[in-house]
Amino acid sequence: MTQTLNLRVRAITWEADGILGFELVPTTPNTLLPAFDAGAHVDLHLGNGLIRSYSLLNAPGERQRWCIAVNRDAASRGGSRFLHESMRPGQIVTVGLPRNNFPLAEDAARSVFIAGGIGITPILGMIRRLTALGRPWSLHYAARTRETAAFVPVLTALAGEAEDAGGALDIRYDREPGARPLDLGAIVAALPGDAHVYCCGPLGMLAAFEAATAALPRERVHVEYFAAKDAPATGGGFEVKLARDGRTVSVAAGQSILDALIAIGVEPPNSCREGVCGTCETRVLRGTPDHRDLVLSEAEKAAGDRMMICCSGAKTPSLELDL
Numbered sequence: 097m098t099q100t101l102n103l104r105v106r107a108i109t110w111e112a113d114g115i116l117g118f119e120l121v122p123t124t125p126n127t128l129l130p131a132f133d134a135g136a137h138v139d140l141h142l143g144n145g146l147i148r149s150y151s152l153l154n155a156p157g158e159r160q161r162w163c164i165a166v167n168r169d170a171a172s173r174g175g176s177r178f179l180h181e182s183m184r185p186g187q188i189v190t191v192g193l194p195r196n197n198f199p200l201a202e203d204a205a206r207s208v209f210i211a212g213g214i215g216i217t218p219i220l221g222m223i224r225r226l227t228a229l230g231r232p233w234s235l236h237y238a239a240r241t242r243e244t245a246a247f248v249p250v251l252t253a254l255a256g257e258a259e260d261a262g263g264a265l266d267i268r269y270d271r272e273p274g275a276r277p278l279d280l281g282a283i284v285a286a287l288p289g290d291a292h293v294y295c296c297g298p299l300g301m302l303a304a305f306e307a308a309t310a311a312l313p314r315e316r317v318h319v320e321y322f323a324a325k326d327a328p329a330t331g332g333g334f335e336v337k338l339a340r341d342g343r344t345v346s347v348a349a350g351q352s353i354l355d356a357l358i359a360i361g362v363e364p365p366n367s368c369r370e371g372v373c374g375t376c377e378t379r380v381l382r383g384t385p386d387h388r389d390l391v392l393s394e395a396e397k398a399a400g401d402r403m404m405i406c407c408s409g410a411k412t413p414s415l416e417l418d419l
């Protein structure tokens with residue numbers, strides 16, 4: 097069972113066109129929240145079975161509140177629309193404990209960040225952390241226009257604070273007259289040999305980033321996806337044995353393993369349902385998964401002992417899962 101907390105929405109703030117900030121606090125005074133590391137995210141349980149993941153953007157180390165920002169997505173499946181239209185200050189929301197698929201290498205000699213749009217949220221927390229540690233960083237941040245660029249004043253202040261340690265800020269507005277879009281190839285080509293580089297943003301930016309960094313050592317390259325890159329494995333035609341439950345379920349064409357489990361009344365924890373949040377990670381006891389997620393590393397996928405059942409399938413006629 098996923099552990100959750102009931103938190104109060106203390107404040108909702110306008111951060112940019114289409115982007116609202118939410119400050120979540122404990123419901124009882126003098127209570128501290130669990131600590132989190134830079135790059136972590138939490139799941140918000142929004143009712144109707146809707147669970148959505150959002151990056152924590154306040155300073156890691158703050159225990160009295162968690163802060164997130166939500167972009168109103170035109171193609172919203174309900175999460176961002178609900179938060180923008182229905183959530184009010186004072187309401188209680190159920191929130192999962194922080195998890196981190198995008199950890200910060202705090203001891204890197206230099207850290208270079210590339211953010212697009214709402215992808216600034218995990219990176220803001222990382223920059224706060226490096227600034228507090230007095231470590232050098234630089235940020236390349238692209239937004240469509242000045243109006244849609246969130247957190248520019250706080251980023252500018254952090255860059256000022258970090259100037260002596262090498263903090264540097266480069267903001268580009270892609271849809272403004274005379275725009276000079278970020279050149280990811282040039283940014284990566286200019287990286288010092290010991291720099292770690294991070295990217296979070298829309299799929300097009302992430303694809304360009306992965307291409308630009310393909311030759312770099314993997315341990316220096318860090319990517320956070322908010323949406324799926326690969327198609328889910330929904331070819332079906334295999335069986336899943338649930339080791340603890342005892343039942344075996346057939347996964348049909350058009351279904352994910354999670355769909356097939358829900359159909360028989362088993363619903364393991366899940367959130368994004370597209371392989372980006374890690375909520376549905378499940379131990380594999382037998383068989384070979386067909387991994388389609390963006391959570392596990394290549395080495396973890398090769399080990400084959402766990403999988404994301406919302407999007408990954410099977411390369412063998414059957415799988416046995418620790419469920």
Ligand code: FES
Pocket residue numbers: 365366367368369370371372373374375376377389391404405406407
């Ligand atoms: S539910 Fe998010 S990775 Fe499966």
